[in-house]
Amino acid sequence: MQEAFQLDSINGTILIVDDDIGFMESVRRTLITNNCTNVMMLGDSRKIISELDRGGISVILLDWIMPHVSGAELLQEITSSHPAIPVIIMTAVTDTETIVNCIRQGAFDYITKPLDENRLLSCLNKAVQVSAYEEQVQRLTAYLQGAPMARPELFADIITNSPQMHGVLKTIETVAPTRPPILITGETGVGKELIAHAIHRASNLPGKLVSVNVAGLDDDEIFSDTLYGHVKGAFTGASEAREGLISQAAGGTLFFDEIGDLGQKSQVKLLRLLQEQEYYRMGSDRIRKCTARIIAASNRNFDEMRRNGDFRNDLYYRLCGYHIHIPALRERPEDIPLLLGHFVEETARELGKTPPIIPQNVLQALQEYKFTGNVRELINMVKNAVTLSTSQFLSFDDFLITAIGPSHCMLRVIKDKPFRLQAAFKAFPNLEDVERLMVEEALHASNGNRRMAARILGISRTTLLKKLAPEMED
Secondary structure, three states: OOOOHHHHOOOOEEEEEOOOHHHHHHHHHHHHHOOOOOEEEEOOHHHHHHHHHHOOEEEEEEEOOOOOOOHHHHHHHHHHHOOOOOEEEEEOOOOHHHHHHHHHOOOOEEEEOOOOHHHHHHHHHHHHHHHHHHHHHHHHHHHHOOOOOOOHHHHOOOOOOOHHHHHHHHHHHHHOOOOOOEEEEOOOOOOHHHHHHHHHHHHOOOOOEEEEEHHHOOOHHHHHHHHHEEOOOOOOOOOOOEEOHHHHOOOOEEEEEOHHHOOHHHHHHHHHHHHHOEEEOEOOOOEEEOOOEEEEEEOOOHHHHHHHOOOOHHHHHHHOOEEEEOOOHHHOOOHHHHHHHHHHHHHHHHHOOOOOEOOHHHHHHHHHOOOOOHHHHHHHHHHHHHHHOOOOEOOHHHHOEEEOOOOOEEEOOOOOOOOOOOOOOOOOOOHHHHHHHHHHHHHHHOOOOHHHHHHHHOOOHHHHHHHHHHHHHO
16 A cells, blocks of 8 residues: 555645646646645746745655756755755656766656656655654754744643753644654653643644543443444444544544553554554445544553553554653652642632732742642642632641651641551461552541542542442442
């Protein structure tokens, strides 16, 4: 099968320059048939440089023998003034000397007339890829040289003063306009979905961002129906046709959250979608194109999952066109004062209160607190503190924390409840026994409040519910 994924995702325009209008129209139809609609034709070679100066051209298909200005003359001028644009020469001349001279003068490739469709598409795919890489190199070079972000307004809702996070945002600005999938990793609560939205904004895609939480699609059939949709009568109960999420995200971004929780059968289906960029609605034999850009996120350790066979290597490498890792909040303590101030004001405004003040000693303790739940935990702590506070100053009690010495802080959730961890085991306990006892102790200490129990254990509420699931079934 001819690979056309680069043509599908081309950002700029393919410019065809030839004095034969009928030939150019034939090439244009070939490209449109292969899902490339950004095509421009130019019959007068004298106008090509002014057209290139306007910008937006990604690849040039250039005839070698033309009236007014020949392809040989133009090639030298193009490679001098616009060296980043690949030029593919088209001609009926087939002698070796001409081909060698084209390449020496800077042509990207050479195609003989009449054009072979597979050869044309193969050349264009490679040229578009080189053009995209060239653009990335330029952006990354500017980034490494300390250039400021070109569009900081895209990241207005990401509050940070961290050099690490600024590096992440610059990387996003660099890779977002390209089309390979992006994998976002980071601990629970660091803001991976927020980053996905920022990537979508920076990509300038005309479609919308559509999110799907993979953790809630544990059944293979549900995954297929949610993603692909179905036609009427596809299965029992399918009384109406349904458009899947791929269709909803057409021309935009499809965001797979918690991709590490995807089952093996569903992994195979997603891999096929990424490879072919085509799919069928359930019950239909009509093929559809996927025009959505794919972003995936997970807090899982993919190296470990791949070693254990829980996640396919081929799918991982398909998803990981670019890898963006979000540092944990404890790795960027300089962000804590900014985030605290922002969420205190936001919560107070929602509650119709005057924003309370955070005393310096409380602020210092919070900066030293190890937020195992990251920004999400900080938000919950602030909401509880502002809601419960009856003073103009927030205290340790409001945040349910205790400062222990000058450089330690812990969550105060165990008050008058006695520990039961001294309970004797008849034999040395295994990890499962200890984990079960810790979960029971956390629930006991928090009076059955599962959210608070999860905070005590340093895990998410979802993870706690999964650990409780076997008990609840019993």
